[in-house]
Amino acid sequence: MWFKHLHLYRLHDTTPIALEALETALEAFAFRPVSPSEGKRLGWQRPAGRHGQQLAHEIQGHRLLSLLRQERLLPASVVREEVEERAAEREAAEGRPLPRRERQALKEQVVEEFLPQAFTRSQRIDIWWDTRRHLIAVNCASRARAEDALDLLRQSLGSLKVTPLAVRQLPSRSMTTWLEDAASRPEALRLGDQVELKDANGDEGVWRARGIDLDGDEVQSVLASGRQASRLALDVEDQLSLVLHDDLTLKSLRFADALLDEAAQQEDDDDPTLRLETDFALMAQVLSGFIEQLIDWLGGEADPAAPTS
Structure with a gap:
């Protein structure tokens, strides 16, 4: 259940559809296996799997939807x-x-x-819809897959006004500053051990490192040549670790052991739906708090129609 990669979007429809109406809308586009003549098919499935009864779960304003993307593999x-x-x-x-x-x-x-005659491959994609903060996040590695998921949701609802989450300060600029100056880092933020630095002019390729001290001389030397951070591993104290990308994508999410232990200790009576909802509620609480922090660290949210600095 725990998300791995998130693409973040601002929802501009401020009045969310009622849960019962949402369930009905999703049912009309429920998943059906890809036909012999189709290259791919997307459709909604029950997040709790074959034991589940719902296509949409809601806990404290957080909604969870799941879709299945099936495609035929024809090299x-x-x-x-x-x-x-x-x-x-x-x-x-x-x-x-x-x-x-x-x-x-x-x-x-x-x-x-x-x-x-081609084999088929299936991929589950989860959508987290924070109805109180008007935020939608798609759990998948590829931006193209995330857009496919939003297209299906738009088709199901008839309308969906979303734009990629935008901030006032370019993430690359803030990440570079955090690398260059330890005093500039937010109090709850720690650097991880992965970084990707790009040449500002695009002339000298990409410099990547993993498993190193990001405060070490080697990284500082590369930064001094004028490169900027395009990916940076971060640890958020007692919450989670992740790799932040310059397009505000959150990759390689790993949640703190304390949170996973808390989830494991919750009583679920061996009910897979209750287990799913318990894990989702804890995860959504941590993620929503972190995203609010991240927006603040990056200068606040920007008007999607206005250019970022």
Whole structure:
């Protein structure tokens, strides 16, 4: 249940849909397995799995939704090889080069024939909806996957006005300052042991390090060359650790042992739904507090229509 990666969005519809209406809206787009002719399909599933009864859970204003993304795996190399073979046969039989348009049609034919035989891969994506703070976060590694999830939610609700969460200070600038000057760091913040530094002009590639002292001379030397932090591992005292990216994505989330122990000690009567809701409530409480702190550390929230500094 514990989230690993989060993409953060500001929700501009300030009046949330009622939970019962939300459940009905999601039911209309419940997951169905991908058909033989489809490349991918997305649909809502019950967060608690086969034991669950609900498509949406709400605890203290925090909502949890889950969708399943299923796709057929058809390697481009397989398609390309078959197209080349068929094109060569046609060219030999007709005594002419195959025009681009006909080659494209041949490719579409190969995909249509091979797709039903392709293996499928499924991925669960969770959405956390903080109705009190008007925040939506998508638990997945890829920004493109997060946008797919929001598109499905928008389709289900008929409308969804969201923009990526924006702050007044560029995260890269703040992360660089935290690296350069220990006194600039918020009191509850500690540096981890991972960093990625980019050349401001993009001329000299990316410098990455893991498992090192970020206050050491090596990092300071690279910073002195004019590079800026694009990723930085952070520890938030007694709460969680993560890698903050310059687009405000939170990656590699790990929650404090004390929180995991607290969750494990809660009585759930071996009820998977109660276990899910208990873990989710504790996690959402920590994450919502941290995100408020993070926004404050980065100069406050920016108007999404205004440029950041």
